[in-house]
Amino acid sequence: MLKEKTTVLKFGGTSVADAECIKRVCSIAIEEAKTANLVMVVSAMGKTTDGLVKLAKEFNSLPEGRELDMLLSTGEQVTASLVSMCLHEMGYAASSLVAWQAGFITERAHNRARIAKIKTERIQGHLSKGEIVVLAGFQGITDCGEVTTLGRGGTDTSAVAVAAALGAQKCDIYTDVDGVYTTDPRIIPEAKKLDIVSYEEMLELASLGAKVLHPRSVELAKKYDIDLSVRSSFKPEDKGTKVIKLSEVERMELTQAVTGVALDKKQAKLGFIGVPDTPGIASKIFTTLASNNVSVDVILQSVAREGIIDVAFTVNQDYLRKAIQISEEIVKEVGAEKVVHDESVAKISIVGAGMLNKPGIASEMFTALFDAGINIQMITTSEIKISCVIDLEHAEEAVKAIHSKFNLAGTVEEIIV
Amino acid sequence: MLKEKTTVLKFGGTSVADAECIKRVCSIAIEEAKTANLVMVVSAMGKTTDGLVKLAKEFNSLPEGRELDMLLSTGEQVTASLVSMCLHEMGYAASSLVAWQAGFITERAHNRARIAKIKTERIQGHLSKGEIVVLAGFQGITDCGEVTTLGRGGTDTSAVAVAAALGAQKCDIYTDVDGVYTTDPRIIPEAKKLDIVSYEEMLELASLGAKVLHPRSVELAKKYDIDLSVRSSFKPEDKGTKVIKLSEVERMELTQAVTGVALDKKQAKLGFIGVPDTPGIASKIFTTLASNNVSVDVILQSVAREGIIDVAFTVNQDYLRKAIQISEEIVKEVGAEKVVHDESVAKISIVGAGMLNKPGIASEMFTALFDAGINIQMITTSEIKISCVIDLEHAEEAVKAIHSKFNLAGTVEEIIV
Numbered sequence: 001m002l003k004e005k006t007t008v009l010k011f012g013g014t015s016v017a018d019a020e021c022i023k024r025v026c027s028i029a030i031e032e033a034k035t036a037n038l039v040m041v042v043s044a045m046g047k048t049t050d051g052l053v054k055l056a057k058e059f060n061s062l063p064e065g066r067e068l069d070m071l072l073s074t075g076e077q078v079t080a081s082l083v084s085m086c087l088h089e090m091g092y093a094a095s096s097l098v099a100w101q102a103g104f105i106t107e108r109a110h111n112r113a114r115i116a117k118i119k120t121e122r123i124q125g126h127l128s129k130g131e132i133v134v135l136a137g138f139q140g141i142t143d144c145g146e147v148t149t150l151g152r153g154g155t156d157t158s159a160v161a162v163a164a165a166l167g168a169q170k171c172d173i174y175t176d177v178d179g180v181y182t183t184d185p186r187i188i189p190e191a192k193k194l195d196i197v198s199y200e201e202m203l204e205l206a207s208l209g210a211k212v213l214h215p216r217s218v219e220l221a222k223k224y225d226i227d228l229s230v231r232s233s234f235k236p237e238d239k240g241t242k243v244i245k246l247s248e249v250e251r252m253e254l255t256q257a258v259t260g261v262a263l264d265k266k267q268a269k270l271g272f273i274g275v276p277d278t279p280g281i282a283s284k285i286f287t288t289l290a291s292n293n294v295s296v297d298v299i300l301q302s303v304a305r306e307g308i309i310d311v312a313f314t315v316n317q318d319y320l321r322k323a324i325q326i327s328e329e330i331v332k333e334v335g336a337e338k339v340v341h342d343e344s345v346a347k348i349s350i351v352g353a354g355m356l357n358k359p360g361i362a363s364e365m366f367t368a369l370f371d372a373g374i375n376i377q378m379i380t381t382s383e384i385k386i387s388c389v390i391d392l393e394h395a396e397e398a399v400k401a402i403h404s405k406f407n408l409a410g411t412v413e414e415i416i417v
Numbered sequence: 418m419l420k421e422k423t424t425v426l427k428f429g430g431t432s433v434a435d436a437e438c439i440k441r442v443c444s445i446a447i448e449e450a451k452t453a454n455l456v457m458v459v460s461a462m463g464k465t466t467d468g469l470v471k472l473a474k475e476f477n478s479l480p481e482g483r484e485l486d487m488l489l490s491t492g493e494q495v496t497a498s499l500v501s502m503c504l505h506e507m508g509y510a511a512s513s514l515v516a517w518q519a520g521f522i523t524e525r526a527h528n529r530a531r532i533a534k535i536k537t538e539r540i541q542g543h544l545s546k547g548e549i550v551v552l553a554g555f556q557g558i559t560d561c562g563e564v565t566t567l568g569r570g571g572t573d574t575s576a577v578a579v580a581a582a583l584g585a586q587k588c589d590i591y592t593d594v595d596g597v598y599t600t601d602p603r604i605i606p607e608a609k610k611l612d613i614v615s616y617e618e619m620l621e622l623a624s625l626g627a628k629v630l631h632p633r634s635v636e637l638a639k640k641y642d643i644d645l646s647v648r649s650s651f652k653p654e655d656k657g658t659k660v661i662k663l664s665e666v667e668r669m670e671l672t673q674a675v676t677g678v679a680l681d682k683k684q685a686k687l688g689f690i691g692v693p694d695t696p697g698i699a700s701k702i703f704t705t706l707a708s709n710n711v712s713v714d715v716i717l718q719s720v721a722r723e724g725i726i727d728v729a730f731t732v733n734q735d736y737l738r739k740a741i742q743i744s745e746e747i748v749k750e751v752g753a754e755k756v757v758h759d760e761s762v763a764k765i766s767i768v769g770a771g772m773l774n775k776p777g778i779a780s781e782m783f784t785a786l787f788d789a790g791i792n793i794q795m796i797t798t799s800e801i802k803i804s805c806v807i808d809l810e811h812a813e814e815a816v817k818a819i820h821s822k823f824n825l826a827g828t829v830e831e832i833i834v
Contacts, residue, residue, distance in 0.1 A: 019475045052495075058436045060502035067505070070498035070513050074491040078469075081487035085477035088484070096487050100517055101562055122562070145518055145539070 001128050005036035006168040010043075010137065010159035014176035015233035016079050017046035019086075025174065026086045028236050029132060033092070037127040039166065041137040041159040042083055044075025049152075065110025069139075069149045073099070076136035076155070084134045094132040097122065099139040099147070104158065106140035106148045113140055113148035114216070115157065118165040135162065153214030160217040164224035171226050172240075173213060178232035179241035180205065180212050182408035183261040187399045190409035194259065195239075198246040199228075201259045204351040204385040218243065246353055257361050258352040258406040263399050265346045265392060267297065268320040269377070270327055271312035274337030277304040281334050285311060285327075292326050294319045298347065298389055300378045311336075312378060314389060317343060345377065346395035349387040350402060362386050368405035374398050418545050422453040423585040427460075427554065427576035431593035432650035433496050434463035436503075442591065443503045445653045446549060450509070454544040456583065458554040458576040459500055461492025466569075482527025486556075486566045490516070493553035493572070501551045511549040514539065516556040516564070521575065523557035523565045530557055530565035531633070532574065535582040552579065570631030577634040581641035588643050589657075590630060595649035596658035597622065597629050599825035600678040604816050607826035611676065612656075615663040616645075618676045621768040621802040635660065663770055674778050675769040675823040680816050682809060684714065685737040686762045686794070687744055688729035691754030694721040698751050702728060702744075709743050711736045715764065715806055717795045728753075729795060731806060734760060762794065763812035766804040767819060779803050785822035791815050 009032060011025045029040050044052075052071050056063045063071075080096035087094035103119030126133045137155030140148045150157050156173055163171035177185075178193060180202065185191040197205070199222035206215040212230055221228040221243060231240030275281055282301060289296055294315055302310040315323045320343065327339040355361050365386055369376055374397065378389035390398055403409060426449060428442045446457050461469075469488050473480045480488075497513035504511035520536030543550045554572030557565045567574050573590055580588035597619065598608040614622075616639035623632040629647055638645040638660060648657030692698055699718060706713055711732055719727040732740045737760065744756040772778050782803055786793055791814065795806035807815055820826060 022476065055495075056499065056502060059439065059499050060506040063502045064505055067498045067501045067513060070501075070515070071495060074494050077491050077494075078472075078488060081484045082473065082476050084484045084487075085473055085480045088481055089477040096484060098487070098564075147515075 001130050002124075003035065003037050006039070006127070006163075006166050007032050007036040008039045008041060008159050008163040008166070008168045008171040010041040010155060010171070010173045011233060012155065012173075012175045013043045013046055013048070015174050016042055016083065021233070022079075022083055022086050023090075024236075025233050026083065026090055028174070028233060029087070030090060030092055031236075033132055036169070039123065039127070039133045039135060039162055039168070040083060041135045041155055041162060042076060042079040043137055043155040044072075045079050045082075048075040048078070066146060069110050069147045072149050073136070073139040073147050076138050080134045080136040084132075087132055087134070092132055093130055094134055095126045096134040096136065097126070098136045100141045100145075102133075102135050102162075104140040104161075105143060106150070108142045108144070108146070108148075110146075110148055112151035113142075115140060115150065115161045116143075118162055120162075120165050123162070123166065150216075151214075153217075156214035156217035157220060160220045160224075160226055160228065163226050164220060169227060170229070171221065172229045172231050173217070174231050174233040175212065176232065176234065177212060177230075178235050178238045179230050180243075181260065183399055183403050184263060187263070187396050188403045188409065191403065192409060194241050196242045196244055197259060198353045199243055200246050200384055201351050201353050202243050204349070204382065205260050205262050213243075257354050257358045258350045258408065260351050261399055261402050261406075261408065262349045262351060263346060263395055264349070265395055266317045267314045267345050267347045267389065268317045268323075269312060269314050269342045269345045269389065270320075270323055271310055271340045272327065272331065272334060272336040272338075273310050273340055275309050275311055276335045277307050277309045278335075281309075282311060284334055285330065286313075288330050289315075289323060289326055292322065294323050294326065298378050298380045298387060300380075314345065314347065314378070344392040345389050346392045346398075347387050347389050348395065348398045348402065349385055350406070351385045353384055355384050355386070364405060365402055368401045369398055372397055372401040374401070418547050419541075420452065420454050423456070423544070423583050424449050424453040425456045425458060425576050425580040425583070425585045425588040427458045427572060427588070427590045428650060429572065429590075429592045430460045430463050430465070432591050433459055433500065438650070439496075439500055439503050440507075441653075442650050443500065443507055445591070445650060446504070447507060447509055450549055453586070456540065456544070456550045456552060456579055456585070457500060458552045458572055458579060459493060459496040460554055460572040461489075462496050462499075465492040465495070483563060486527050486564045489566050490553070490556040490564050493555050497551045497553040501549075504549055504551070509549055510547055511551055512543045513551040513553065514543070515553045517558045517562070519550075519552050519579075521557040521578075522560060523567070525559045525561070525563070525565075527563075527565055529568035530559075532557060532567070532578045533560075535579055537579075537582050540579070540583065567633075568631075570634075573631035573634035574637060577637045577641075577643055577645065580643050581637060586644060587646070588638065589646045589648050590634070591648050591650040592629065593649065593651065594629060594647075595652050595655045596647050597660075598677065600816055600820050601680060604680070604813050605820045605826065608820065609826060611658050613659045613661055614676060615770045616660055617663050617801055618768050618770050619660050621766070621799070622677050622679050630660075674771050674775045675767045675825065677768050678816055678819050678823075678825065679766045679768060680812055681764040681766070682812055683734045684731045684762050684764045684806065685734045685740075686729060686731050686759045686806065687737075687740055688727055688757045689744065689748065689751060689753040689755075690727050690757055692726050692728055693752045694724050694726045695752075698726075699728060701751055702747065703730075705747055706732075706740060706743055709739065711740050711743065715795050715797045715804060717797075731762065731764065731795070761809040762806050763809045763815075764804050764806050765812065765815045765819065766802055767823070768802045770801055772801050772803070781822060782819055785818045786815055789814055789818040791818070
């Protein structure tokens with residue numbers, strides 16, 4: 001009964017927000033199911049997860065991770081059953097499966113667990129009966145039977161992981177935007193949709209607050225070489241943006257210096273001021289933060305002046321309180337004068353696969369910011385990315401300046417297509 | 418770490434309707450947990466289940482049982498996690514468990530599955546760590562890993578079943594009424610609360626539309642001799658109604674003729690008119706209905722006149738459409754003239770453990786109805802129950818007449834206490 005091809009389609013919260021939306025995604029799925037064994041992976045409807053988090057706060061100011069996962073995982077279970085009912089109404093065989101049924105095993109961690117393995121027997125059993133399988137995304141269970149969730153955007157990762165486990169020929173991520181853009185179109189209306197983007201670029205964009213794909217889903221897709229696309233459930237005729245291998249991009253000679261501009265407004269900056277320049281200071285600070293599960297993003301260590309340095313770093317605003325608390329605890333130990341912090345910062349980044357083959361990209365970015373009168377507080381670079389921390393109030397302005405500097409609105413189509 | 422005593426407390430939808438209600442039931446639980454290993458069994462919050470059923474109808478006019486169970490079971494999962502969070506906030510260790518974690522195995526049936534067994538290892542593991550265990554009621558899983566639900570009111574059954582499986586010393590069912598009454602206090606304001614009632618009487622009352630306890634929970638409590646009480650979470654100081662063994666009631670010489678009056682307005686009557694009086698007719702009709710899962714309640718076969726009989730019966734209104742369809746299919750086969758039906762009927766019943774030791778109770782009931790000018794359409798009796806099917810529009814009037822005839826308002830306190 002199994003067809004040759006297997007396809008995984010993921011539908012995010014806005015794509016399944018109400019009955020009309022769900023009927024729309026069911027039509028997309030039915031069309032796909034004509035030629036492939038079909039697995040749908042669904043998110044909670046609309047703003048359900050936010051609503052559940054808010055509900056939890058009525059009972060506990062800091063809900064335990066285990067119980068929060070128990071609560072949040074119901075959102076996707078609701079969607080999966082409704083989608084399955086909708087497919088039945090439309091005349092198609094379908095079964096919803098939640099994590100413990102679908103064999104989604106994660107590590108023993110709550111709220112941000114990583115998938116360890118997927119036991120696909122049961123999914124394959126339903127597929128071989130000709131059913132569309134509707135999986136509740138975002139959730140897993142541990143080997144000892146605890147409910148876990150994968151973190152915000154985790155349904156993308158559920159979809160790519162099950163595509164990898166099933167050896168699926170493609171994985172389409174349906175969302176409320178019709179693809180990946182050179183930057184956020186809400187800031188720059190002229191932003192252009194990319195028809196293709198490399199995993200590496202997508203990964204940097206995803207990590208940088210371009211909230212199209214969950215970073216871990218891109219990592220997984222890259223690792224298992226999954227044919228991944230970002231598409232809109234509201235414009236199913238549009239092919240969206242295809243995420244492909246860097247080598248393939250290069251072979252196609254499509255590499256360009258800058259693919260996109262990403263903005264992250266959820267950053268906060270902390271600084272240890274007046275630290276004696278002795279070995280082991282940075283190690284002490286960042287080991288302590290890491291062991292308390294605070295992820296640090298940009299790090300800047302000033303050049304020593306009279307044996308004294310400053311160490312600054314950024315964290316996601318959600319971790320600021322914890323980071324301040326930990327920093328205050330070790331301020332004496334590292335011999336610093338004081339700890340300061342600033343929530344009014346943003347990180348702006350440019351990403352491009354061909355960046356390092358073309359010198360001068362960084363300086364062009366800095367010049368664009370300088371010309372716009374925007375001060376750069378911190379800089380960090382990777383192979384295909386340059387990020388600057390700037391004042392939050394100039395964030396949108398900075399995106400405009402850089403987007404314009406690299407001619408992303410006008411030229412991308414010509415370069416890419 | 419385990420205490421000597423184990424207690425199960427069940428909290429229904431109105432008892433966990435909002436944050437304030439949940440805090441109230443957590444206080445009740447914490448008090449109980451001081452002296453016993455404590456298991457809480459919770460329903461979905463307020464009208465959640467109704468809301469989910471309505472939601473399902475937006476997608477499918479007749480949702481498949483499997484998917485409906487998947488959907489509905491989320492309601493109790495939400496409550497269980499919130500109750501657990503609330504207990505944490507109040508400083509107590511607690512863990513929520515859903516059916517697949519708590520080992521609630523049911524038969525392979527949806528929407529009205531019966532519990533087959535409870536594998537209590539995991540519940541006991543949490544209890545032995547000194548935690549309060551918060552179970553999602555109403556749900557189970559089959560031996561092949563499908564989600565099931567136990568039917569409306571099923572959380573009562575979850576609670577009694579887990580009390581039996583754990584060998585619990587008591588099981589308190591907390592609801593929005595403070596006990597079992599001689600009849601529905603909304604109809605007869607003078608209705609009296611019963612301090613004790615026998616399992617058998619409770620079972621008849623529960624089956625007869627006195628919606629205090631799920632009938633299967635009473636059966637189970639009787640079978641495993643569970644110390645069961647019905648109490649109000651809004652008046653925890655009130656001891657409620659204790660459900661005890663009939664033999665114990667008799668030993669206490671508390672047996673009375675009529676314990677309560679129950680009214681069921683969800684009945685519908687069907688009749689096969691003009692059936693030839695040949696053997697096997699009743700068997701044919703009721704076997705066909707049973708094999709189509711239609712539960713028949715009262716059955717009346719008229720005395721043959723000129724070789725012709727009428728066969729009338731009642732079903733729950735929810736099954737009327739199906740019952741009509743099945744009846745129409747076999748009307749020729751049984752040689753009947755036609756099938757008629759009537760939705761405007763109600764069943765009124767009196768229940769009392771000592772009924773059969775006191776002749777004349779039935780005639781007193783019939784007299785009460787006659788004096789009130791109410792026609793009796795059908796009669797059925799059991800050891801401790803007499804039921805009459807009457808016109809729906811006289812239902813409340815009938816309850817008043819009978820409640821008054823047996824002096825239930827005035828004398829019960831003296832007899833019972």
